[in-house]
Amino acid sequence: MYNQMEKEPENDxxxxxxxxxxxxxxxxxxIVSIIIAILCAVLYxxxxxxxxxTVAKVKILSDKEATDISLDLxxxxxxxxxxxxxxxxxxxxxxxxxxxxxxxxxQTTYFQTGRVNxxxxxxxxxxxxxxxxxxxxxxxxxxxxxxxxxxxxxxNVNTGTTLDVDNYYYNTPTDQFPxxxxxxxxxxxVPGENPVYTVTIASExxxxxxxxxSIKITPDGKNSDILILSLDGTNKDQSQDILNTLIEVYSEDxxxxxxxxxxxxxxxxDERFLFLSVELDSIELxxxxxxxxxxxxxxxxxxxxxxxxxxxxxxxxxxxxxxxMLANVLEKSMSNTKDLQLLPANIGLSSGAINxxxxxxxxxxxxxxxxKTGAGDSNPKVKILKQTILDLNANISSSLSGYKxxxxxxxxxxxxxxxxxxxxxxxxxxxxxxxxxxxxxQLLKENLYLxxxxxxxxxxxxxxxxxxxxxxxxxxITNSIPVAPKRKxxxxxxxxxxxxxxxxxxxxxxxxxxKIYTGKDVxxxxxxxxxxxxxxxITNPKxxxxxxxxxxxxxxxxxxxxxxxxxxQVKNSHVGGHVIGITSSVKGEGKTTVxxxxxxTYFQLKKNVLIVGADLRNPQLHPYINETxxxxxxxxxxxxxxxxxxxxVLNINEGANRFDVLLSGxxxxxxxxxxxxxRFEKFIKEARTKYDYIIIDTAPTLLVSDTLTFANKxxxxxxxxxxxxxxxxxxxxxxxxxxxxxxxxxGYVVNDIDYRGSYGYGxxxxxxxxxxxxxxxxxxxxxxx
Numbered sequence: 001m002y003n004q005m006e007k008e009p010e011n012d013x014x015x016x017x018x019x020x021x022x023x024x025x026x027x028x029x030x031i032v033s034i035i036i037a038i039l040c041a042v043l044y045x046x047x048x049x050x051x052x053x054t055v056a057k058v059k060i061l062s063d064k065e066a067t068d069i070s071l072d073l074x075x076x077x078x079x080x081x082x083x084x085x086x087x088x089x090x091x092x093x094x095x096x097x098x099x100x101x102x103x104x105x106x107q108t109t110y111f112q113t114g115r116v117n118x119x120x121x122x123x124x125x126x127x128x129x130x131x132x133x134x135x136x137x138x139x140x141x142x143x144x145x146x147x148x149x150x151x152x153x154x155x156n157v158n159t160g161t162t163l164d165v166d167n168y169y170y171n172t173p174t175d176q177f178p179x180x181x182x183x184x185x186x187x188x189x190v191p192g193e194n195p196v197y198t199v200t201i202a203s204e205x206x207x208x209x210x211x212x213x214s215i216k217i218t219p220d221g222k223n224s225d226i227l228i229l230s231l232d233g234t235n236k237d238q239s240q241d242i243l244n245t246l247i248e249v250y251s252e253d254x255x256x257x258x259x260x261x262x263x264x265x266x267x268x269x270d271e272r273f274l275f276l277s278v279e280l281d282s283i284e285l286x287x288x289x290x291x292x293x294x295x296x297x298x299x300x301x302x303x304x305x306x307x308x309x310x311x312x313x314x315x316x317x318x319x320x321x322x323x324x325m326l327a328n329v330l331e332k333s334m335s336n337t338k339d340l341q342l343l344p345a346n347i348g349l350s351s352g353a354i355n356x357x358x359x360x361x362x363x364x365x366x367x368x369x370x371x372k373t374g375a376g377d378s379n380p381k382v383k384i385l386k387q388t389i390l391d392l393n394a395n396i397s398s399s400l401s402g403y404k405x406x407x408x409x410x411x412x413x414x415x416x417x418x419x420x421x422x423x424x425x426x427x428x429x430x431x432x433x434x435x436x437x438x439x440x441x442q443l444l445k446e447n448l449y450l451x452x453x454x455x456x457x458x459x460x461x462x463x464x465x466x467x468x469x470x471x472x473x474x475x476x477i478t479n480s481i482p483v484a485p486k487r488k489x490x491x492x493x494x495x496x497x498x499x500x501x502x503x504x505x506x507x508x509x510x511x512x513x514x515k516i517y518t519g520k521d522v523x524x525x526x527x528x529x530x531x532x533x534x535x536x537x538i539t540n541p542k543x544x545x546x547x548x549x550x551x552x553x554x555x556x557x558x559x560x561x562x563x564x565x566x567x568x569q570v571k572n573s574h575v576g577g578h579v580i581g582i583t584s585s586v587k588g589e590g591k592t593t594v595x596x597x598x599x600x601t602y603f604q605l606k607k608n609v610l611i612v613g614a615d616l617r618n619p620q621l622h623p624y625i626n627e628t629x630x631x632x633x634x635x636x637x638x639x640x641x642x643x644x645x646x647x648x649v650l651n652i653n654e655g656a657n658r659f660d661v662l663l664s665g666x667x668x669x670x671x672x673x674x675x676x677x678x679r680f681e682k683f684i685k686e687a688r689t690k691y692d693y694i695i696i697d698t699a700p701t702l703l704v705s706d707t708l709t710f711a712n713k714x715x716x717x718x719x720x721x722x723x724x725x726x727x728x729x730x731x732x733x734x735x736x737x738x739x740x741x742x743x744x745x746x747g748y749v750v751n752d753i754d755y756r757g758s759y760g761y762g763x764x765x766x767x768x769x770x771x772x773x774x775x776x777x778x779x780x781x782x783x784x785x
């Protein structure tokens with residue numbers, strides 16, 4: 001009985017070479033996969049447009065940089081005083097990018113139809129402008145536009161509607177074609193080689209979101225005020241236009257923000273101008289009415305005039321009073337004059353007539369006195385002179401009376417005028433106060449008006465000279481080397497994919513494969529049973545039987561197996577030769593081949609060997625000796641009580657040693673019952689006396705119990721496993737047979753090992769009468785089976 005031996009744990013070692021050769025066995029598929037992957041990469045690179053990186057650089061300016069003299073500690077310390085995150089947020093804002101989309105009409109995308117695929121173009125021969133008012137679907141729009149010699153053929157891809165346009169201007173949008181068309185340049189359109197274009201129109205929001213995702217904005221350094229705008233695109237001109245337009249929109253937006261204060265100031269001043277104009281007009285009108293109502297022109301002049309008038313009136317009143325007083329004095333003097341006295345002359349009377357009369361009077365008096373003294377009173381001359389004097393006196397009295405009346409009237413007038421002047425003069429302070437108040441209001445409004453006018457001019461100047469808060473370091477520049485697709489990486493990736501895909505599939509195949517391939521797989525499941533041999537692939541076992549030198553590797557493997565069998569067999573308690581049963585779990589694992597080759601090997605080792613075909617259900621031994629299935633054998637002996645088994649033995653090699661074969665014979669109806677016949681035990685006992693080794697080719701043990709009926713009569717059981725065919729569950733099954741004492745001492749032989757690493761064999765373990773033909777080895781291209 002083979003006893004279980006304890007094994008010391010050994011370090012598991014990975015057989016890298018074995019794994020490598022195992023995968024390399026599928027090299028044709030790996031090569032084909034690599035070729036296909038490389039071809040796919042070539043086609044991909046052939047029809048995938050190159051993508052280029054476009055970069056622009058701008059410096060964000062601070063308010064301090066606009067002044068001539070500024071002490072900026074941040075700059076001295078090497079730190080940026082600009083919040084670049086805020087500026088990045090502005091550049092990445094939906095509002096600014098939507099303006100870029102609108103200015104460049106990025107909602108519309110043009111594709112030129114080629115022979116293989118469609119190629120995106122930036123500038124088509126025509127311009128399509130979306131008309132949202134005509135669109136009733138509000139869904140993705142896609143149109144096919146074919147340029148004809150004198151117009152277009154329009155087709156709505158979504159609905160299939162077509163429309164022919166007989167010129168190059170389409171200005172009537174409809175619900176099916178909600179856009180307008182016009183030539184990009186004046187004149188006719190040249191269709192070119194590919195006159196078919198596909199135009200897609202996306203919503204403004206979607207186009208803006210797409211643009212936001214494609215533009216990257218990063219600072220140039222940790223303490224830098226410079227932002228780097230980058231964009232990857234297939235069209236260099238479009239990428240440059242997008243970045244330059246974004247910079248322009250951002251700059252204008254900054255200018256507009258900084259101009260808002262000036263605009264608001266100008267707007268406020270313009271509103272105040274209207275109010276002040278009304279107020280100044282009202283004040284001017286009130287001042288004019290007040291002056292008109294109060295007979296004022298210029299207050300100082302008017303006040304001087306009043307004072308002058310008062311002075312004049314005072315002088316006139318004084319003069320009138322003086323003249324009146326002089327007239328009274330003169331009148332009194334005339335009344336007090338006795339006889340013919342001289343009158344006072346030139347006393348200051350303003351009346352020339354009276355003064356002349358007084359002068360004539362005094363001359364007449366003097367002449368009268370002269371003549372009176374010389375001629376006497378009776379002299380006619382004296383009389384005439386006296387009468388003249390009397391007449392002059394009467395005239396003076398009469399003139400003086402009239403002059404006094406005139407003076408009195410003038411005095412009254414002067415007094416009234418003086419009263420009026422005095423009244424006007426008394427109202428001057430109040431008028432001055434009122435006028436000063438009006439003029440003060442007027443001056444205040446005028447100064448305010450002038451101040452606002454000055455501020456408006458300053459605001460207008462500030463708005464006109466407002467500069468951008470950025471400095472453009474580099475406008476958009478496109479690198480001439482494409483950034484995508486990366487040809488080396490794609491080729492390398494294709495090569496790796498060409499290797500990894502088949503290797504992955506093979507690995508998955510191995511991972512999901514539950515078959516055994518080498519003795520290590522068996523030891524991992526049943527470490528208690530020995531692996532007595534590993535038989536390489538035998539291309540044709542029948543030819544190998546006839547000319548064994550054609551496969552020396554297999555011959556050596558079987559000799560090793562035979563020696564191991566000798567070593568594993570304990571001392572035989574029976575007299576005679578050894579009985580070795582060779583079985584398997586299912587059909588197709590090569591037990592018959594192994595049986596025959598083991599028997600042949602023992603024969604070559606100068607032993608007498610008998611090989612018995614005990615698989616009564618599906619005999620497979622007869623082809624090895626060129627016999628038919630109907631040849632009589634073991635079943636005939638067991639079923640015929642008067643027969644002798646030696647009569648059915650066939651000798652296939654005569655010489656000093658015997659190599660005999662006992663075929664299974666006719667297929668019986670109940671093989672299990674027949675093998676339980678005592679005649680079978682009798683046969684074994686008798687055969688032991690005549691042969692050194694009795695090799696029994698038994699039936700598979702999984703679905704029939706034929707072998708188990710005589711397993712206790714065997715000295716040793718060789719359990720055949722086929723590499724790439726036997727499932728691991730079947731090894732468990734064989735282990736269970738031993739554990740349940742249904743089989744005695746047992747060892748394994750792994751058959752049909754492909755040492756090149758190919759373990760891809762299929763099998764069919766259905767068992768019954770008339771097994772199907774054993775499966776042939778699969779071709780290299782059938783690795784999936």
